[in-house]
Amino acid sequence: MARLLQQIDETNRRDHWYLDEGDDCHFLYEYTAGQGWRGGETNQLIHNLQKKRGDGGYHYKAPAIARCAQDLSAVLNAEWLAEATIVPVPPSKVKTDPAYDDRMVQVCRAIRAATPPDVRELVEQIASTDTFKGGERKSPTELKQNYRIVENQLPNLRSIVGVVDDVLTTGSHFKAVKEMILERAPQARVIGLFIARRAIPCPFDEVTEDDLLKL
Secondary structure, three states, X not given: OOOOOEEOOOOOHHHOOOOOOOOEEEEEEEEEOOOHHHHOHHHHHHHHHOOOOOOOOXXXXXXXXXXXXXXXXXXXXXXXXHHEEXXXXXXXXXXXXXXXXXXXXXXXXXXXXXXXXXXXXXXXXOOOOOOOOOOOOOOHHHHHOOEEEOHHHOOOOOOEEEEEEEXXXXXXXXXXXXXXXXXXOOOOEEEEEEEEEEEOOOOOOOOOHHHHHHO
């Protein structure tokens, strides 16, 4: 997979309905919705990254974490990293939960730069929740009700904050974290950084002119 940081804009924002023109979000790859791990190299990478302890093939998780950190390291400017605070989106389980998965914290801390990045678990969940796969997803407002700022991580927050997650789906988690950060640090510039964005295939992509004439 080619490593190139791409931006969410008017051509793809419709796939992420909680985002608006004021959200500055970037991604490396596209995850094809509805195809699981068989949907290509990106789908396989995300599938391995999200494996839970006890899953078959769990030994692929650590290499996936390393791959994501390596790919982010390759595209993030060293000067930008030196001026930014990196904030992983909190996982669905709290740290005391046996199912706690800190994959994005590990990815962020493994980013390589001349100056080690300022990684902070600034936002955390108050109580564990189910993961959102396929079912109804919560709005940013609903998510914020179960989020809180970790106070000892807030002092000397840098003026640029990169919120990092594995897959951009609706954008609800990013928006919730962004809003909470801006409530406490209104002068910060908060951007989103994602390993992949969920791309929703267009049902008409494979329809030819001849097919349309038959209708």
